[in-house]
Amino acid sequence: MISFTPTDEQTMLIDTIRRYSANDVRPVAHEADECGDLPDVLLRTGWEIGILPGSIPESMGGFGEEASAVTGVLAYEELAYGDLALALRLMSPALAAIPLVLDGTDEQRDHLLPLFLDETPPRVTAAIVEPGMFFSPGRPRTTAARQNGHYVLNGAKAAVPLAEGAEWLLVYAWNDGENRVDAFIVQGDAEGVQVGARDKLMGVRALPTYPVTLNGVCVGADCRLGGEAGIQFSRLMARSQVALAAMAVGVMRAALDYAIDYAKEREQFGAAIATKQAIAFMLAECAIEVDATRLMVWEAAWKLDQGQDASKEAYLAKRYADKAALMVADSAVQTLGGHGYIREHPVERWLRNARGFASFDGLAMV
Amino acid sequence: MTISFELPERIAQELPMIEAVAENIMRPESRALDEREHERPNTFINMMWPVVRDQQKRALDKLAARAEGGEAQKRSGPGINNLRMTLTVEMLSWGDVGQYLCLPMSLLAGAAIEAVGTPEQKERFLRRFAEGDDPVWGAMAMTEPGAGSDTSAIRTTATLDPGTNEWVLNGEKIFCTNGKLALDESNGIVVVWATVDRSAGRAGMKPFVVEAGTPGVTVEKVEIKHGIRASDTASIVLKDARIPYDNILGSAEVVRPDKRSTQGFKGAMATFDASRPLIAASAIGVGRAALEFVKAELAEAGIEIPYNTPYHELSAIQADVLEMEMQLKAAWLLTLRAASLLDHGERNSLEASMAKTKAGKAVTWITQKAVEILGPMGYSREWLVEKWMRDAKINDIYEGTGQINTLIVARRILGYSSKELR
Numbered sequence: 001m002i003s004f005t006p007t008d009e010q011t012m013l014i015d016t017i018r019r020y021s022a023n024d025v026r027p028v029a030h031e032a033d034e035c036g037d038l039p040d041v042l043l044r045t046g047w048e049i050g051i052l053p054g055s056i057p058e059s060m061g062g063f064g065e066e067a068s069a070v071t072g073v074l075a076y077e078e079l080a081y082g083d084l085a086l087a088l089r090l091m092s093p094a095l096a097a098i099p100l101v102l103d104g105t106d107e108q109r110d111h112l113l114p115l116f117l118d119e120t121p122p123r124v125t126a127a128i129v130e131p132g133m134f135f136s137p138g139r140p141r142t143t144a145a146r147q148n149g150h151y152v153l154n155g156a157k158a159a160v161p162l163a164e165g166a167e168w169l170l171v172y173a174w175n176d177g178e179n180r181v182d183a184f185i186v187q188g189d190a191e192g193v194q195v196g197a198r199d200k201l202m203g204v205r206a207l208p209t210y211p212v213t214l215n216g217v218c219v220g221a222d223c224r225l226g227g228e229a230g231i232q233f234s235r236l237m238a239r240s241q242v243a244l245a246a247m248a249v250g251v252m253r254a255a256l257d258y259a260i261d262y263a264k265e266r267e268q269f270g271a272a273i274a275t276k277q278a279i280a281f282m283l284a285e286c287a288i289e290v291d292a293t294r295l296m297v298w299e300a301a302w303k304l305d306q307g308q309d310a311s312k313e314a315y316l317a318k319r320y321a322d323k324a325a326l327m328v329a330d331s332a333v334q335t336l337g338g339h340g341y342i343r344e345h346p347v348e349r350w351l352r353n354a355r356g357f358a359s360f361d362g363l364a365m366v
Numbered sequence: 367m368t369i370s371f372e373l374p375e376r377i378a379q380e381l382p383m384i385e386a387v388a389e390n391i392m393r394p395e396s397r398a399l400d401e402r403e404h405e406r407p408n409t410f411i412n413m414m415w416p417v418v419r420d421q422q423k424r425a426l427d428k429l430a431a432r433a434e435g436g437e438a439q440k441r442s443g444p445g446i447n448n449l450r451m452t453l454t455v456e457m458l459s460w461g462d463v464g465q466y467l468c469l470p471m472s473l474l475a476g477a478a479i480e481a482v483g484t485p486e487q488k489e490r491f492l493r494r495f496a497e498g499d500d501p502v503w504g505a506m507a508m509t510e511p512g513a514g515s516d517t518s519a520i521r522t523t524a525t526l527d528p529g530t531n532e533w534v535l536n537g538e539k540i541f542c543t544n545g546k547l548a549l550d551e552s553n554g555i556v557v558v559w560a561t562v563d564r565s566a567g568r569a570g571m572k573p574f575v576v577e578a579g580t581p582g583v584t585v586e587k588v589e590i591k592h593g594i595r596a597s598d599t600a601s602i603v604l605k606d607a608r609i610p611y612d613n614i615l616g617s618a619e620v621v622r623p624d625k626r627s628t629q630g631f632k633g634a635m636a637t638f639d640a641s642r643p644l645i646a647a648s649a650i651g652v653g654r655a656a657l658e659f660v661k662a663e664l665a666e667a668g669i670e671i672p673y674n675t676p677y678h679e680l681s682a683i684q685a686d687v688l689e690m691e692m693q694l695k696a697a698w699l700l701t702l703r704a705a706s707l708l709d710h711g712e713r714n715s716l717e718a719s720m721a722k723t724k725a726g727k728a729v730t731w732i733t734q735k736a737v738e739i740l741g742p743m744g745y746s747r748e749w750l751v752e753k754w755m756r757d758a759k760i761n762d763i764y765e766g767t768g769q770i771n772t773l774i775v776a777r778r779i780l781g782y783s784s785k786e787l788r
């Protein structure tokens with residue numbers, strides 16, 4: 001039966017994250033963006049909410065029933081409503097944990113999942129994106145060649161969150177022997193892994209990302225995620241797309257709420273600017289786009305949870321969100337006029353952050 | 367509750383039958399009916415009448431039973447009526463919007479009567495839609511030459527003649543969908559909005575049921591239109607038209623605005639909550655027809671639409687089609703939400719206006735784009751795409767233009783009244 005009401009548990013989770021976003025995240029988000037870092041205590045508090053352990057099934061040691069994409073997108077929207085950099089950074093362990101849950105072998109899960117149940121977040125991440133404007137997630141240039149029971153990885157990755165000092169990374173590469181994309185568990189200190197200087201980005205400045213090069217990195221065959229079966233890449237891509245699109249909804253909603261409040265306060269020509277259709281209509285359109293984007297995200301996530309192929313829905317949701325997020329954030333800046341351009345108001349940060357979605361691939365995962 | 371996009375099974379089972387009607391009854395007649403404007407789509411009407419009639423009978427009998435049994439028989443759990451109607455309208459509009467509008471039903475008139483009518487009125491006015499061999503139509507007449515978006519400007523008057531206890535109606539209504547089918551071609555009804563007290567503004571506006579055959583009521587003209595040419599859009603002149611006192615829907619009492627009540631008017635607006643998602647669904651039906659056609663033609667030419675390809679690998683056409691597809695999906699999901707909220711017994715005026723705004727705009731663009739992409743084929747009257755473009759446009763106009771629905775959304779999100787945001 002069609003319904004748009006989350007379960008009671010989901011509602012509780014949403015409320016918890018909403019409080020965290022409002023009370024803990026928002027007050028420090030500006031400063032975090034300015035100085036390019038997030039306070040440890042904020043990350044610890046966020047981790048304690050237990051979003052990731054909640055999507056690791058009990059049968060694998062976690063406290064969830066399943067890795068529900070719907071629950072994931074609900075949580076991610078609220079986190080990103082607080083701050084996008086925080087959302088991406090707090091949930092970066094999911095980049096490795098969710099693929100493990102979904103595609104890992106029993107051995108890989110037993111061995112690696114306990115890490116994610118600790119009180120502090122593990123420093124693990126995933127490397128998907130590659131440099132240059134012609135990157136295609138489904139056809140990475142980074143290669144994995146099978147040699148004497150090992151895989152040898154070569155290539156360059158870009159925008160890898162928290163790569164520096166990472167315990168291990170999940171590296172996506174083109175498996176030459178089988179003509180498919182696979183993911184490999186690579187130790188951060190393995191020979192041939194080189195983490196470059198931290199990226200300087202337009203937005204999400206409190207999220208440290210790095211270029212990573214792999215120079216003849218040799219890993220055991222047991223480091224191929226999913227063993228001989230490998231991964232279901234298109235499903236992982238879909239989960240990544242809905243995760244990012246959900247965060248886009250969070251950013252959009254944040255920008256819209258702020259613009260609405262401002263437009264009702266700010267008076268020009270003797271009346272609140274919100275009473276002018278030029279402003280009111282822009283905001284109404286934004287409200288429609290926020291809801292439309294969210295529904296597209298929910299539908300794709302729901303399909304994933306049904307075990308159906310959601311790659312089409314996820315792809316459309318992500319493309320839609322990329323555009324809509326920019327439109328809404330831009331309208332928010334426009335609503336504030338010159339004041340919107342000043343860094344004191346968060347809308348300018350949200351515009352920088354929103355522009356990122358079109359180039360974020362695989363930076364989040366539900 | 368849980369978030370779900372699963373269609374109720376009953377609806378899923380019905381849809382293929384509706385699709386068969388759309389494909390085998392509507393589509394074959396589509397072009398000819400468009401070329402021969404004002405010709406009645408009899409194949410469709412005759413096919414649908416028994417089905418619709420029996421459905422309306424069941425609904426009416428249930429209504430009557432409920433009136434007798436009081437509140438006791440209230441259904442538990444969410445219903446599926448609005449969702450079902452939404453999916454039906456989408457599918458029929460995929461077939462042909464002009465023909466779908468000729469469904470022999472009480473439609474907007476019925477919605478108003480169901481919303482505020484007494485049990486006696488429901489029986490008296492709606493029974494005709496539930497029996498007999500000949501199809502019957504209902505219509506709603508609000509718009510006037512001087513009152514379009516601003517419905518409060520209507521000038522049609524209703525004056526009580528205390529001698530005969532009749533209302534006397536005078537005025538001119540335009541753009542009344544199915545006005546001719548209701549008044550001239552069947553024993554139908556038109557719900558006419560008139561004012562009993564112009565000085566009272568909206569509070570003075572009341573809906574009256576005018577039956578076919580009422581002296582003084584004439585259909586003066588039927589518009590010739592850009593699209594939906596199979597649907598009649600009538601001008602109705604009311605000249606000293608006398609109707610029984612009991613044909614007023616809701617209370618005759620005028621509660622002044624200073625008492626902050628516009629009950630009658632609110633009743634009318636509530637029917638929009640149910641009808642706007644249907645207009646949105648209708649838009650989406652045509653939009654889907656155009657999109658499917660484009661995709662089929664592209665596939666024939668060897669161009670598939672990929673769903674996993676980055677921006678730089680898409681051709682311009684592929685990017686356009688993807689944009690069409692996601693716009694359509696966004697509009698559709700907003701529409702499903704608006705309809706489903708009603709089924710769950712929740713208010714949906716914000717969501718209904720969101721859906722209508724989005725669908726009207728998106729589908730206007732989608733169908734215009736389809737004509738462009740298809741080149742000469744898109745523009746040719748040999749094919750249906752150019753017709754779909756003309757049909758689609760109406761959805762951004764009636765039941766509140768895109769601007770008016772945007773205004774409603776804006777007021778709701780800003781917490782403004784219609785005085786504060788005009």
Ligand SMILES: Cc1cc2nc3c(=O)[nH]c(=O)nc-3n(C[C@H](O)[C@H](O)[C@H](O)COP(=O)(O)OP(=O)(O)OC[C@H]3O[C@@H](n4cnc5c(N)ncnc54)[C@H](O)[C@@H]3O)c2cc1C
Nearest residue numbers: 506507508509514515541542543599764765766767769788
């Ligand atoms: C085919 C067809 C069928 C119809 N069927 C029916 C029917 O069955 N019953 C019925 O009662 N009516 C019906 N209508 C009438 C329809 O609802 C009106 O045409 C519509 O509401 C717009 O009114 P208008 O045409 O007078 O345009 P106007 O109200 O004059 O609007 C002109 C333009 O101004 C804009 N505008 C108006 N007010 C504002 C505002 N406050 N802020 C911003 N922009 C504004 C409008 O959006 C529009 O773009 C039908 C119309 C058509 C064409």
